[in-house]
Amino acid sequence: MTVRVRIAPSPTGNLHIGTARTAVFNWLFARHHGGKFILRIEDTDLERSRPEYTENILAGFRWLGLNWDEGPFFQSQRLDMYKEAVEKLLEQGLAYRCYTTSEELEALRESQKARGEAPRYDNRHRNLTPEQEAAFQAEGRSCVIRFKIADEREIVWNDLVRGTMTWRGSDLGGDMVIARASETGIGQPLYNFVVVVDDIDMQISHVIRGEDHIANTAKQILLYEALGGKIPEFAHTPLILNMEGRKLSKRDGVTSISDFQKMGFTCEALVNYMTLLGWSPPESTEEIFTLETAAQHFGFERVNKAGAKFDWAKLDWLNSQYLHHMPIEQLTDLIIPFWEDAKFTFEGGRERPWLEKLVTLISQSLTRLTDAVEMSKPFFTPTVELTPEAREQLEKEGSEVAIQGILTALENHPQLSEATAQEIIKQVVKEQKLKKGLVMRSLRAALTGDVHGPDLIQSWLLLNQISLDKPRLQQAMVTAN
Secondary structure, eight states: OOOEEEEOOOSSSSOBHHHHHHHHHHHHHHHHTTOEEEEEEOOOOTTTOOHHHHHHHHHHHHHHTOOOSEEEEEGGGOHHHHHHHHHHHHHTTSEEEEOOOHHHHHHHHHHHHHTTOOOOOOOTTTTOOHHHHHHHHHTTOOEEEEEOOOTTOEEEEEETTTEEEEEEGGGSOSSEEEEEEESSSOOOBOHHHHHHHHHHHTTOOEEEEEGGGHHHHHHHHHHHHHTTOOOOEEEEEOOEEOTTSSBOOGGGTOOBHHHHHHTTOOHHHHHHHHHHSSBOOSSTTOOOOOHHHHHHHOOGGGBOSSOEEOOHHHHHHHHHHHHHTSOHHHHHHHHHHHHHHTTOOOOSSOOHHHHHHHHHHHGGGOSSTTHHHHHHGGGTOSSOOOOHHHHHHHTSTTHHHHHHHHHHHHTTOSSOOHHHHHHHHHHHHHHHTOOHHHHHHHHHHHHHSSSOOSOHHHHHHHHHHTTOHHHHHHHHHHHHO
16 A cells, blocks of 8 residues: 555644644655655635745745645645535435524524533434425525434544544534535535545545544544545544643744744754654654654654643754754854844955854854854944943953953954964963953953853954954943043
């Protein structure tokens, strides 16, 4: 059997982390078995679907490296096929036209609620006569199309994650609406129906999706049978939870994939982390791997039934590992757009070689790409903003003397080298009889506006190359006075 799986997002919003994690599992399973990963856009909700959301979804999959083999297919372009399938069920007596009004349905729900019963349709129009249908039509009523579900029917499947699953027809809320109301003909086909028609047409072998679709699966199995299609195997993956064990929501700060990108996460780290949300590799200590490596070992026997907790600290750690081991040229390419968004300019000697030296300087301190903006700010702004600690350092006894000594020494060394910079510090310490620590802390405070940061000598050399070190030291002298 050829493995054929699909991811079918709805373009009613940007690509969310939950949908993306489902796509990752589908992609891994397809690649593990040498199968096909199919992209289908479920855009039958015409009122809420937007082309910009479709583009966001496609861009998100591309960024994550989830290349698809077929598609994208758009349900909005396949409406004739769905309506033909509805007609087939009507002709076979497996579906029927239901003329129940919204007011009648509301009254039914209220009466059931009063009796303490679960809401369900009572199938009142399942066996209408032609005369009764004609009478409803004469009243001007529109109809939905309902699919017949026998209460006594037992639906059983072997879930690849959860084992044997059993549902009864009586638990599914009565006969199911498969097409919206329409005064003439068949209205807009609905989700549970079109999904099945598409799966049959695309020969989907495995349906891999979140556990919140389990009730839909029971309904859809009945539709696969009614339409004469091969029933795929199902795998219902755990939901992504917050650290308190509740279903993840926007209140937890979880956003779309494009927002994760803006927050400074790399595609490699994010997709690596999503792989670990509900699946564990054979080597339990192995946490950093590519999609291709994960695909070699992926199987549902290692997918958890319990919900997967989203841990921001773990994602940050993974991201930092990728940043710390990334080639400087590649890392520079990723950082430049964040500098540009911060309105940093690249004149005055800030050519590519200089930028790569700056990235080398800060790379091992990065957790997210966005960190590069704050760390690099002193190298792109003409004046330095002092932190309270830096101001306190510059006001200490001996600080002004140290800075003045460095300024004097720089008159003889307009172009610094690492050796020269070290020699200047040693000279000031000796001639001014100051402690080396005070000299270096004062120098850092004057040059960067902080008492903490990356390697001091390398920072000084970079600032010297763009002629910012002397103005910074002179500014510090004013502050000290």
